[in-house]
Amino acid sequence: MQDNSSLQALKGLGPKKIDILQEAGISSLENLFDYWPRxxxxxxxxxxxxxxxxxxxxxxxxxxxxxxxxxxxxxxxxxxxxxxxxxxxxxxxxxxxxxxxxxxxxxxxxxxxxxxxxxxxxxxxxxxxxxxxxxxxxxxxxxxxxxxxxxxxxxxxxxYPTSEAMKRSGLASRQLRGLIARAFDIRQPGGTENLSSGILKAHGLMPLSEAYRELHQPSSPERLQMAEYRMKWTELFYAQLSFALRRRALRHTRTAVQFSHSGEFTAALHAALPYSLTGAQKNAIRELYRDLKGESPMQRLVQGDVGSGKTIVAMFAMALAADNNLQSVFMAPTEILAVQHWLGMKRLFEPLGIQVCLLTGRQPKKVREALLMELREGRVHIAVGTHALLQHDVDFHSLGLVVIDEQHRFGVLQRKTLQDKAQHPHVLLMTATPIPRTLTMGVFGDLDVSLIREMPTGRQPVRTLVQQEADKPRVFEFLRAQVAAGRQGYIVYPLVEESEKVDLKAAVESFDELSASVFPDLRLGLIHGQMTPDMKEVVMEQFRSGLIDILVGTTVIEVGVDVANATVMVIMHAERFGLAQLHQLRGRVGRGTQASSCFLLYAKLTSDGKERLDAMASTTDGFVISEIDAAIRGAGNLLGKEQSGTLSGLKMADLTRDFDIMQSAREAAFSLVAEDGELREPGHRMIRDWYMRHLHQRHTLADIG
CATH class of the missing domain: 2.40.50.140 (Nucleic acid-binding proteins)
Incomplete structure (x- = not known):
């Protein structure tokens, strides 16, 4: 008797075509029914x-x-x-x-x-x-x-989406329609529902079997729309269910570290600040304190635009840890950024008696061993560093708080390695890359989120000008005038993965030309990713201390470089940069009280390139830019490989467009878990079974008992 779930059940489908379908992820009739039209x-x-x-x-x-x-x-x-x-x-x-x-x-x-x-x-x-x-x-x-x-x-x-191999073997859209029609003659997909009757009724959802039929053989635009809504809602419901279950599991975990009180360190830090906190910063600190003094481990994401002051918010959390005799670890993605954070924290913390150390991959063995000993003995309150913090020999005396800056640069396993250095520590993730609200709910749905959308007092919006490459002489004259007035500036060249060697060569040659012919009387510095961390830090320190007038570089300066005296950013071939990169680069200026300018110079504009540059000129709000970026590039590209893994289970839903569906599905999932945390009630068993069969391996943190 032939298996009616196998592709072999379809007449006229030989071994070669079956192999090609399997390469496309279609190895059963169930996979074929789940192969949605594009x-x-x-x-x-x-x-x-x-x-x-x-x-x-x-x-x-x-x-x-x-x-x-x-x-x-x-x-x-x-x-x-x-x-x-x-x-x-x-x-x-x-x-x-x-x-x-x-x-x-x-x-x-x-x-x-x-x-x-x-x-x-x-x-x-x-x-x-x-x-x-x-x-x-x-x-x-x-x-x-x-x-x-x-x-x-x-x-x-x-x-239907078809690969070249599929087309060559006669499996284009037309043939796939025929295969699916024959598959419907053999069996009816969706015979077993994966949502309860109560949910179907409450949300007006089409039965699963009807949705399958309408998606592959639409009877009308209205019925097709209902079928698409049903499938999107279901995908998003199960994604949100995994978040709700994770949140429940976390709430049932009592943290091994207690932040019971504020004390002298937090009070002294507040008194030592040379500026006033913004309302958004104060609100974020209140949210952190509430989490840290709770019984469950904090899992919070702080999103703030470039220059909005996220680091000082994290520093208040670390001061609270020190008040409770607990240590903190602060991990940054690059050595330049780690050193910068270390210097800033030392400046504020050490006069208060809070000891801060730096751990990177290039420290001499004796220096490193001495630091590790101080950490183990609890003589250091805060360790700042890069991936070097993940090494197995890095141990803490009493780690209570893990802070990860630019968290999208780290993989899930790297974050977990750091968290595992203590038993259920509090975790604070930070990003200066604003993420659209829908993506935040869809990718970080198990985290609490704090938004910092207010800029520190005295900051002025950066003037952004889009100009042709032919305008370069005038732009350089403006830069020269700013240097003459005692300011500094950046000139940035693209570095794109596919043409990295060519780009780097062009950047170095441009630096030579700028030094010899354009600004021979000024002090120029060069920085790029091929330099050693020590060399990069020397250049950055010279720029910070005012020994370099103009810093020429690639996107290595994209994140975290903070020099208040820099007032001009010139981005060459700006059309080759993504929106998020452009916004991050622009954020390197306008960090003081002086008026700042960002020039976007382009050589040749495509329609997409024009859309990006026009968006940059129209707003300095990173959250608005992120919405535009998501619309242009799509969710997966916006978040990068490490973050978009959560989206891999979404075959039909689009987080950039389906916000209303997301909200509805999220409310239903969280309400369900609040009502029946282990999904044991008879009406919920089908949901539990489907989740365990399809998603439990993907979301191993979700434990429903």
Missing amino acids: RYLDRRAMNSIAGLRMGEMATVVGTVRSAGIEQGGRGMARFKVKLADRSGVLDLTWFRGARYFSRAIVPGDILAVYGKVGYFGRQAQMQHPDFDRLGREGADGDKEGSDAELFNTGRIIPL
Whole structure:
């Protein structure tokens, strides 16, 4: 008897095609049903070429009349296509991958293309559109092996993501639709519900089996929308359920360290501050104190824009630890940043009697051993350092607080290694990269979050100007005038992974030219990632102390460099930087009371590049910038590999767009765990079973007994 859950149950599917499907993550009928369309062609939502409007996102179906490679400027090849329907002709251009497209698209192909409409004169065009090959037009004009008949009946056609290997083996969208239709004849997915009847009713959700059918074979746009909502809601509900269970497990863990009282250190730190705390800082400190004096370990994320004063908030938490005879550890992602934090903390803490040490990977053995002994004996209150803090020989006498700065630079295991140096310590994560609210809920849903959106008194917004590379002489003259007035500045060059060696060479050569020809009378310094930590620290110390007028470098200065006298930031080839990077770089100036400027110089702008630079010029609010960045790049790219792991279970939901669904699912998940923490009640057993089967291994911290 044949297994009706296996791909072998599908007629006409040979071993070779099964292997290719398995490479795409489809190894069973269940996987096939969970292989969601990437988008749909709705007859009513399709556009005629004649009716296209400038700037709109549109779907067009037509026949390829001509296709070929053209040589552009600087010898760059591009692939051009003329796509025609009954109303007109649309020009399509791909500037990269010309050889690939020349094999993938030929005259006579029927394509569905989706992209942003532009016009050159009166000619409609799209650049780099998404496309699906729907079939071929025969010599007599008949459509061969295509879905053309579906376009005329008004049906909604699912288009599936397909790899090159899938296309070559005859497993494009059309064939996948056929496979899934045959799979429905064999079995009905979603026969076993994964949400209780109470939840389905309370939130107006479509039954699971109906949702599967509508997603793959939509009967109407309205029913398809309901099915998508059901699947997104379910994904987000289970993600939030894992957070709710983790939070519950943490609340049931009594911390081994008690912060019972404030004392002389916290009072002395407050008295020693040379400035007044902002309302946002005071509020964050109150939230930290409330957590630290509680019975469960703190797990809090402090988000603050660049220059908003997160470090002093963390210092108050560390002073409270010292008041309670407990030690703190402060981990930073780079040696430059660790040294800077160490210097700042020493300046404020040591006059108060709080001892601070620095641990990095390049310290002499004897120095390191002496520091480790002081930590073990409790003679040092705070250890500041880099990844060197994770070494097995780093032990504490009474560790009570773990602070991780720029937490997105560290992996989950690295954070856990540091936490494991004490039994259930309090944990404070900090980031100067503001994260949109939806992503915070979706990725850090088990953490408490403090926001610092207020800038310290006296800070002035940084003036941001977007200028062509041709304006460089005037920008450099402005920089020279600022140096003459006693200020300092930065000139930053891009360093992109794919072209790192070329970029670094260009940055070093530019430094030589600037030193010899542009600013021969000024003191220039160079800093980049290939220098040793010692060399970088020497340069940074010279810049901090005013021995360098202009610091030339790569993005090594992106985070944490804090020199109040620097008032000018010049970013070369700004179009090559991401929004978050640009915002972080701009945050290196405007840290004192003097007016500061950031110049974004570009060589050649794409539409995405223009969008990024315009966003930078329009606001200095990092939280607004993060929302724009998420919309442009998507959640996974915004958060980076280490943080986006939480998103890997989301196949349909989009955290940048589905905030309302997220909120609804989160409230339901947290209410459920508050009502029945172990999901033992009869109506909740199906949820418990599905969670244990599908998510328990991914979220091992979630313990439901």
